Amino acid sequence: MSTTAARSRARAWPAVAQVGLVAGGAGLLEFLTQSGYISPMVLPPPTEIVGKLGEIVPSNVFLDDLGSTAITVFSAFAIGAIIGLLIGIAFWKLPFVGAVFEPYLVSMYSMPALVFYPILLALLGLSKAPIVVIAASMALIPIALNTMVALRAIKSTLPKLGTSLNCTRRQIYWKILAPAATPLVVPGLVLGFIYAMIGTIAMEFILASNGIGFRIGYYYRSFDVVDMYAYILVASIIAIIVNVALNRLERRIRRDMQ
Amino acid sequence: MTRSPSTFQSETHAATTRRPTAADEGRGVRFDGVQVVYPTSDGSIEAIREVSGAISDGRFVSLIGPSGCGKSTLLDVVGGLRRPAAGTVAINGEAVSGPRRDTAMVFQEDSTLHWRTVLSNVAFGLEIAGVPKKERETRAREIINLVGLSGFEDRHPRELSGGMKQRVAIARALLLDPRILLMDEPFGALDQQTRMFIGRELLRVWDETRKSVLFVTHDIQEAIYLSDEVWIMTARPAVIKAIVPVDLDRPRLPEIMSSPRFHELSTQVWELLRVESEKALNIRGELP
Numbered sequence: 001m002s003t004t005a006a007r008s009r010a011r012a013w014p015a016v017a018q019v020g021l022v023a024g025g026a027g028l029l030e031f032l033t034q035s036g037y038i039s040p041m042v043l044p045p046p047t048e049i050v051g052k053l054g055e056i057v058p059s060n061v062f063l064d065d066l067g068s069t070a071i072t073v074f075s076a077f078a079i080g081a082i083i084g085l086l087i088g089i090a091f092w093k094l095p096f097v098g099a100v101f102e103p104y105l106v107s108m109y110s111m112p113a114l115v116f117y118p119i120l121l122a123l124l125g126l127s128k129a130p131i132v133v134i135a136a137s138m139a140l141i142p143i144a145l146n147t148m149v150a151l152r153a154i155k156s157t158l159p160k161l162g163t164s165l166n167c168t169r170r171q172i173y174w175k176i177l178a179p180a181a182t183p184l185v186v187p188g189l190v191l192g193f194i195y196a197m198i199g200t201i202a203m204e205f206i207l208a209s210n211g212i213g214f215r216i217g218y219y220y221r222s223f224d225v226v227d228m229y230a231y232i233l234v235a236s237i238i239a240i241i242v243n244v245a246l247n248r249l250e251r252r253i254r255r256d257m258q
Numbered sequence: 259m260t261r262s263p264s265t266f267q268s269e270t271h272a273a274t275t276r277r278p279t280a281a282d283e284g285r286g287v288r289f290d291g292v293q294v295v296y297p298t299s300d301g302s303i304e305a306i307r308e309v310s311g312a313i314s315d316g317r318f319v320s321l322i323g324p325s326g327c328g329k330s331t332l333l334d335v336v337g338g339l340r341r342p343a344a345g346t347v348a349i350n351g352e353a354v355s356g357p358r359r360d361t362a363m364v365f366q367e368d369s370t371l372h373w374r375t376v377l378s379n380v381a382f383g384l385e386i387a388g389v390p391k392k393e394r395e396t397r398a399r400e401i402i403n404l405v406g407l408s409g410f411e412d413r414h415p416r417e418l419s420g421g422m423k424q425r426v427a428i429a430r431a432l433l434l435d436p437r438i439l440l441m442d443e444p445f446g447a448l449d450q451q452t453r454m455f456i457g458r459e460l461l462r463v464w465d466e467t468r469k470s471v472l473f474v475t476h477d478i479q480e481a482i483y484l485s486d487e488v489w490i491m492t493a494r495p496a497v498i499k500a501i502v503p504v505d506l507d508r509p510r511l512p513e514i515m516s517s518p519r520f521h522e523l524s525t526q527v528w529e530l531l532r533v534e535s536e537k538a539l540n541i542r543g544e545l546p
Contacts (some may be wrong), residue, residue: 044305164337164363165386165434166356175386179373255375 044226052230069211076132077196081140088147113138135199139192146188151182183254190246288316291345294331307330307495318471320481322490322540329474333440337363362431366443370415370423377411380429401429421452438470482523490530493537500530
């Protein structure tokens with residue numbers, strides 16, 4: 001047996017165990033629900049939920065919800081990214097401003113932004129706007145902090161090199177500082193996107209008329225347990241896929257830029 | 259300027275050591291009463307009191323002095339990165355007022371752009387200067403070959419050792435075809451073996467390109483091995499305390515470091531430097 005085969009098998013074992021855990025867990029739940037140990041009002045059998053999934057995913061209701069949530073997440077992320085990047089740059093460029101406002105930003109990290117929804121509801125009305133505002137404000141924090149840290153971490157030799165080569169300011173920014181900061185800015189953007197997603201779905205739960213989060217709440221309130229769980233499953237699968245995709249992207253960017 | 263009384267310069271030494279000739283007058287770098295003052299929160303610090311002197315074309319000059327004495331500061335002044343409080347630095351008779359095309363710098367810290375390949379790193383200076391991609395890459399390949407990095411054109415800095423990264427920085431500087439190369443402790447972060455090896459490589463490259471070099475270092479052996487002249491700076495506020503001409507044959511191989519003459523020169527430089535190092539340590543309170 002060659003060592004590479006042994007090594008790839010060693011790497012395969014955790015994956016096998018992970019799949020086994022999910023399958024085993026689902027099997028156990030299936031047994032507990034089918035045998036009546038768990039009431040179907042608490043949890044319907046997993047096979048029923050998965051079966052429902054096939055019905056839901058191609059339906060117009062689902063596609064509308066998905067589209068609506070996606071639009072909200074992307075707008076919140078875009079706004080959060082722009083503001084977050086600007087704040088990060090300002091904190092780096094103006095050390096005094098950074099020193100004054102950094103603690104506020106850090107403490108916002110732990111603040112449950114969702115609790116501000118009544119205020120925003122009063123200010124902005126029952127629309128997508130309060131959702132976007134809250135999701136964006138959640139997204140901008142890691143983006144701003146990572147951007148600031150990334151810019152501060154750049155060794156002074158690099159801009160000095162730029163000056164000695166007669167770079168214009170613009171060239172120093174775009175050809176040196178921006179690419180030098182990217183490997184640390186990107187993880188902030190990834191985290192920001194995930195926060196935008198969490199914020200949006202959570203807010204839809206309480207204040208929306210469509211969207212994935214709204215649909216889960218809607219089925220919850222109408223005791224439609226199977227549909228609710230099917231939607232929860234869909235939301236989880238989407239979140240996992242997005243996370244995996246973003247992590248891959250991040251790793252690639254870090255590899256190419258570092 | 260002091261010259262060692264024990265100089266036993268033979269005819270062969272004189273023939274192989276470059277001496278400034280009449281044609282060199284006005285060419286090269288001239289320092290004229292350069293003074294540098296740093297503003298700090300509590301007043302200002304005079305880093306350099308007065309430096310005057312000249313590096314004639316094609317000479318290799320090392321600048322040695324106690325740490326914190328302003329060697330790098332002087333280099334920054336020549337590179338146009340810092341303005342002197344008084345006096346001027348002139349290159350070929352033109353006063354330096356900012357970064358120029360005929361100076362190129364190599365820094366102590368890694369200054370490679372880690373998102374770019376070796377080829378694109380080396381070509382970076384020409385890219386900024388607006389040289390078309392094809393042309394700058396062709397020229398970059400030649401220099402990469404010269405510094406012994408061929409085969410690594412498409413690698414990224416993370417795949418290179420510290421010594422190789424410094425070669426990339428040297429290649430980038432050489433590609434600009436500067437009149438004077440300003441090297442700020444370029445091998446300071448490397449281990450002793452790599453240092454010796456890359457020093458020899460630098461001499462080989464220098465022999466082929468014949469740039470003027472102003473080389474800041476802490477290392478007496480390195481200074482003597484590489485240079486035509488060693489300038490010794492005093493502790494802050496710095497002046498040039500002495501200039502020691504190095505009359506060793508070129509091309510030099512590392513073996514020269516065990517020659518008696520090399521030892522004499524080392525001792526001479528160390529004697530001049532020792533007092534200054536003690537003073538510098540006293541200023542910082544590191545000596546009783």
